[in-house]
Amino acid sequence: MKTFNVPKRENVSDNNKEIFDNLEDKLGFVPNIFATYAYSDTALENYLNFSNAKTSLSAKEKEVVNLAVSQVNDCIYCLSAHTAIGKMNGFTDEQILELRSGSASFDKKLDALAQLAKNITENRGKTDEEVLENFFEQGYTNANLIDTISLVGDKTISNYVHRTTQVPVDFPEAQPLELETV
Incomplete structure (x- = not known):
């Protein structure tokens, strides 16, 4: 390579x-x-x-999306960078790991956002209806939806840049996410 x-x-x-x-x-x-x-x-x-464009999402919400997307795309660079940024935005280590898995049991609204970001990324935009309904039921708007999709695209670009180039990670490396197996 x-x-x-x-x-x-x-x-x-x-x-x-x-x-x-x-x-x-x-x-x-x-x-x-x-x-x-x-x-x-x-x-x-x-x-x-x-x-850095304006968005209807808060800095904390942006990190929810960044972490979920980077996990789906398996990008250690972005996971490491956004773990550090997530901590700066007030998330604990445990919350960051949960957000990476696409959920947030500690906050129903952020849970809906994490599920949506994960679902959009995994399904390449063919979002599951129930995930989308839950997003809106938690108070998100059409503007939030479009901004979330834009952010998924933004983060996917960097995920792909790193996954292709494999340049060194210059943030403290994120710990592996241990997914429970059934």
Whole structure:
């Protein structure tokens, strides 16, 4: 398999150098996944604009979706990054593991969102009717649905970038999810 090195600042376009500088200022480093987008002169900016766009979902709700989708897509990079971000948004280690499995017994509304995100991802958009009904019964709106689908797409892009390139994970690595077998 081809090896993908993480691009360094001196190896990217001027536009991407500016984005690297902004990321360095905001985060203290340029995450390897973002640096990998910089192989393209346009993908990093396009992705960050999409990922940081306004949404009807709260930061906490976004992490619910990010964790469920990244688990379905088996992306250790995104699971590791969003475990760290989930903790910054107030989730415990146990809650994060549960969200990754597509549920949230600690919050009915977040449970409906986690189930929906998992279901959309597993079924490639052919959402089960009962999962969708539960989502709306918990108070979510059509706007929330569309924003959730957009976020599923956003996270799937990064999942695929990492799954294809296998660049090193530069966050504390997420622990494996041990699924119960019947």
